[in-house]
Amino acid sequence: MAATINKKSAILLLKDGTVFYGHAFGKIGTTTGEICFNTGMTGYQEVFTDPSYYGQILIMNNVHVGNYGVKAVDVESDGVKVKGIIGRNLEEKYSRFMADESLQQYFEQQNVVAIDDVDTRALVAHVRIQGAMNCIISSEITDLEVLKAELDKVPSMDGLELASVVSTKEAYFAGDPDSKIRVAVLDYGIKKNILNCLVERGAYVKVHNAKTSFEELESFSPNGYFISNGPGDPAPMDYAVKTIKQILALDKPLFGICLGHQLLALANDIPTFKMHHGHRGLNHPVKNVISGKSEITTQNHGFGVNPDAVRASADVEITHLNLNDDSIEGIRMKTKPAFSVQYHPEATPGPHDSRYLFDEFIASIVKN
Template sequence: MKQVQQPDALLVLKDGSVFRGTALGKIGTAGGEICFNTGMTGYQEIYTDPSYYGQVIVNTTSHIGNYGVQYQDEEESGSVKIRGMVCNFFSQIHSRHTADTSLQEYFERANIVGISGIDTRQVVRHIRDKGVMNCIISSEIMDPAILLDRLHQIPDMEGLELSSEVSTPKIYEVGDAGRAEFKVAVLDLGIKKSILNNLASRGAHCRVFPAKTPFEEINAWNPDGYFISNGPGDPAAMPYAVQTVTQALETDKPLFGICLGHQILSLASGITTYKMHNGHRGLNHPVKNLITGLCEVTSQNHGFAVRADEVLENRDVELTHVNLNDKTIEGIRRKDRPAFSVQYHPEASPGPHDSRYLFDEFVKLIEVEVR
């Protein structure tokens, strides 16, 4: 199979910057918040991660698509969640014999618009300087002025509630109910499959609830612990989730939050969040565990963070993890409740398993509760 010549495409940023390249995926027009991921591999996991919903991903690694896609093992949700993709070299062909299809065909089926042939180093340096902003990609409209006009109609990520758009529409269960040692109620704000797999592999019977499920309905299942998932959007625009977590804390049952779940636990603890200049997205972020003194190589994907000064001033909260690159908050735990959270993704494997102990700590808290 040979590379097929694709039509031209444009990438236009909200500040008026224009980049010209070649179309990939579906021919069309799409836009969202542009951000970059520094991971060298794992592009399919990125594209299907619900936390990227509403965003256009710049892959900084130079070749994308060269190992194709696998439907069963490498998807973090049931569909592609990104709005668009930007890369340097896009390979329409792949060499992995276990791949199900090419990334080009995968994007066409998912109606994803993208652009290649871009100097991604230039794009990344630009948005590192100016900060994340909205963008638009088109392989059908070649007039930057028209695209810039359309771009202004795309809402900014700050203030946007998106979890209810990617959350499960109905309750489902993961794990063997007959053999499970304990029950975990999962609030799905945009959960990744690998998180549920990590819980189930440790003996949990998980019942996954839609994002806006009333706490009374969740609690009626009488779980042994609560898990608050990752997800997209602005945590400050999710008072319903904050209320759910606040009520869950009052039960004194173990609670664990990851990424957006960390931000929601922080809000429920009286700590506010803010939009980051660029965010953290990649597989190589160093995080120090302040309890053990050890450093972890972590996978991250977030554009919001919790305020460090408010964490340090909160008498009910202890700082447990800090980012060694920029000193942002990476983990907290409640002093008065069996609850903790981290900003990064312990289910991912950049370390490769530096952070999996967090699931074990959650299980230990539940075992104490069950006994």
């Protein structure tokens, strides 16, 4: 007998009026956010806990999600950050002997509303054509007019500042306090493995709240700065751009990832823009135009850096390009030890092709 017979019905409604019907998974309830999709075939737990997904409802492209269960250490933050999950087969049963619990149990504990049995291939094709938009999932409301009214209340991701929402409330440390390599980290939604990659290379890091003043950052006596990934639109983050400009004036090494990449661009008067449907997955090809080598990269972003403005800049040069759409994947300043990439070199889940960027950052600190 099919397992779905005893499942509660659920509805997915998109802002353009498109409706998908499925079955409830995780917590029974209602959730809203901007719809997006991830093309990765594995690493679902790391994806769900990535703070860059805050405010978004995620379509998982892989047909089976949850089949290897959940393990406590496989997280990138203190909990699930996505607003909801859409899947074709969200699996309650799992076959990984190391797992702690099922995806269903995990979602219930984390209050995650999800919808199962959706034709995700058709849904992803629709989003690729129509673009990212807000949506609502409900396993408790069946009236489409009521769902439409709730969906109308959801703000657009364009212009939405979310980094300060997910940032750490209190500063904390990682690494060896006696290390001569001290890195001040601005947390706009940082992933745990980024810190691991810095600490593994000998850095002692202090992770600061997103709105920490420049003066407080300097009180740590760092000899390098890291600007993290995170959710939302970078354009309204004037507080962050101001701080980054102050950091750049010091001529200390600076490394930015994802949102940090966009903020470094803004600090150089290069605008950002909202992408049609973004880049999210473990398989995006990127060319390092300095070395001529290509990398397979992990990505998660819905905003990008204006290509024409980068090419017109007298202070910034392009270091990496996306081989799928020629978007800007990396920049560096010509007169300062500051650089950034749009993708995730820490890559959990995903390939390790880009870990050399952490080596280059640490080397620049030692050299400086």
